[in-house]
Amino acid sequence: MYTIFSSLIGALLAVMIYLNGELANHIGNYAASIFIHLTGLILVCLVLLLTRSKIPFRKGIPPVLLSGGFWVF
Secondary structure, three states, X not given: OHHHHHHHHHHHHHHXXXXXXXXXXXXXXXXXXXXXXXXXXXXXXXXXXXHOXXXXXXXXXXXXXXXXXXXXO
8 A cells, every 4th residue: 555655646746846847937936936835835724724633733842943944043
């Protein structure tokens, strides 16, 4: 079963790379990057809202570790 999932994910990654490259060719790298990341953010928010899931935060973790590299020291 994991072999099937990993093959499917590999194929989807290849399609994603191709489509993102074509998008960048049409609207530019910067605009494509903004569009791709905003689309991902919106979809993740929709999934969280529709499934009524909560993001589990553990106590004691410094907030800078939750920033995902946003803060550069």
